[in-house]
Amino acid sequence: MSSDKQNNVKEMARQNGIVQPLLTDFYQITMAYAYWKSGKVNDTAVFDLFFRTNPFHGEFTIFAGLEECLKFLENFYYSDSDIEYLKQTLPATVEYEFYDYLKDLTCKDIKLSAIEEGSVVFPRVPLLRVEGPLIIAQLLETTLLTLVNFASLMATNAARYRMFAGKNVSLLEFGLRRAQGPDGGLSASKYSYIGGFDGTSNVLAGKMFNIPVKGTHAHSFVTSFSTLDDIHSVSLRHADCSRQCDFLKMVLESRERISEILDVSPDEASDGELAALISYAQAFPSGFMALVDTYDVKRSGLLNFCAVAIALNECGYRAVGIRIDSGDLAYLSVLARETFKRVAEKFDLPWFAKLTIVASNDINEETILSLHEQGHSIDCFGIGTHLVTCQRQPALGCVYKLVEINGQPRIKLSQDVGKVTIPGNKEAYRLFGADGHALIDLLQRSSEPAPEVGQKVLCRHPFQESKRAYVIPSKVEHLYKVYWNEGRICTAPKPLAEVRDRVQSSLKTLRQDIKRSLNPTPYKVAVSDNLYNFIHDLWLQNAPIGELF
Ligand SMILES: Nc1ncnc2c1ncn2[C@@H]1O[C@H](COP(=O)(O)OP(=O)(O)OP(=O)(O)O)[C@@H](O)[C@H]1O
Ligand SMILES: O=P(O)(O)OC[C@H]1O[C@H](OP(=O)(O)OP(=O)(O)O)[C@H](O)[C@@H]1O
Ligand SMILES: O=C(O)c1cccnc1
Ligand SMILES: [Mg+2]
Secondary structure (H helix, E strand, O other): OHHHHHHHHHHHHHOOOOOOOOOOOOHHHHHHHHHHOOOOOEEEEEEEOOOOOOOHHHHHOOOHHHHHHHHHOOOOOOOHHHHHHHHHHHOOHHHHHHHHHHHOOOOOOOEEEEEEOOOOOOOOOOOOEEEEEEHHHHOOOHHHHHHHHHHHHHHHHHHHHHHHHHOOOOEEEEOOOOOOHHHHHHHHHHHHHHOOOOEEEOOOHHHHHHHEEOOOOOHHHHHHHOHHHHHHOOEEOOOOOOOOOEEEHHHHHHHHHHHHHHOOOOOOOOOOHHHHHHHHOOOOOOOOEOOOOOHHHHHHHHHHHHHHHHHHHHOOOOOEEEEEOOOOOOHHHHHHHHHHHHHHHOOOHHHHOOEEEEEOOOOHHHHHHHHHHOOOOEEEEEHHHHHHHOOOOOOOOOOOEEEEEEEEOOOOOOOOOHHHHHHOOOEEEEOOOOOOOEEEEEEEEOOOOOOOOOOOOEOOOOOOOOEEEEEEEOOOEOOEEEEEEOOOOOOOOOHHHHHHHHHHHOOOHOHHHHHHOOOOOOEEEEEEEEHHHHHHHHHHHHOOOOOOO
């Protein structure tokens, strides 16, 4: 087996243990019993899973969570202890044959069609279409929603950070400590990576999903050292030979020289901080990355870092960079870059000017945009709280609605037109313009022929009669593939790295004005003329006619 395949198998095998049939709302099980009791065991249904509004005041969403949905279908069965628990929890009047029915239940008769994971998606276009026996399709509702909602929200949030940070900056996810519990933290790491982050500090996510694990060190490492006497050993082995260097002496000498260049007195710098940086460098001479804001970036952190980095260079190692975690990140990063440039010039070490500058501390979308406007020298953002808690919008509102029962369309009416469901079994197509950009998503009845390249197609707003347009597509993408059918995965979900690439390639198909931060242009989602008439006929059939006296 190729190592790619092995990795794929390994990834697929990793089902989050908490995802199981009882991870659902109680009403799914009570409904299952009521369906069963009312003779609906052989009824077949079609459910659509979709959202109504894009998150974060944006006009696009990234669809994620499909692979986990497939693992859920694959492993769906009620264990003996699940059945035991349900017997204790449901009323004693529930007939015992229902538990026998549940015991044999699997997803073998379910068919799941979905949009490719990592694609940009839009309101009202179903992300998943679930077809099969009514009872089992109903029982899947809550778990599928919980698997798609947070995954898609998180991937969208991360993709937005990626977009606004730009290509030249790397992004690290540092959020585990602030996430909504352990499972929220793990999912956040996974879907941040899909959305375009370059690495995570979350070690378990690294192991489970093969995400690069990255990090620096905390303030506590610095504050645990008080004086130079705290240094355990003064020496460091030279990179090229077994010779031991008197590392402490070299650091102190370079600190003297650098203090003149930077016009900062070594007396102002913290010796405790220097002891900490020396100790970290001795532990990781080839990966030295230091936190420099514990006491004072300008007067202590930068001087101490440069002193250790120059001494490391004399021992044959190249330092990696610094992290700044407080203060004015624009000003301090520019100051750090100027400092590195001056040292690079004086010591004739061009690489020193390009040392990595990581910034962290409550970073969000606005901070990144503002820092870009101000000008900064940051190479990498470490982002926790705002990213993983999706502070700007903590939930995506995907819903799961019945659109067909036993071949008959179903519509859910609402005073709020936006909440009226689009009935029937449908197909979704993305129509592209001549310049390669996506123009519109078109929903049609499944019985209609697919739109064709070069052929004029009438696209209608689902609820506003006067809003319509003819589109002549240059390319037509059928959005659904069948992923699960006849009890097995029939289209293998892509490995994480490919889903991550898909996010970027899919985002490229969107016009810039749809992706901008402030007042983005909405992307159009339309229905065919046939589907429009079908919706509105059914609407009239189902809407009661009021009487006025
Ligand atoms: N140049 C900047 N422009 C806009 N926002 C910034 C800039 N520099 C930092 N910030 C943000 O401003 C906030 C500053 O945080 P805060 O007021 O807690 O101060 P602090 O620097 O962290 O102080 P402390 O030393 O107490 O940690 C953070 O959210 C940070 O991301
Ligand atoms: O700010 P976030 O985006 O959530 O990123 C993660 C934060 O976690 C770490 O310290 P922590 O916040 O635990 O302590 P500190 O604020 O005192 O640095 C790190 O230094 C960041 O500040
Ligand atoms: O490695 C880091 O620098 C890190 C990790 C988690 C949270 N804050 C920072
Ligand atoms: Mg903090």
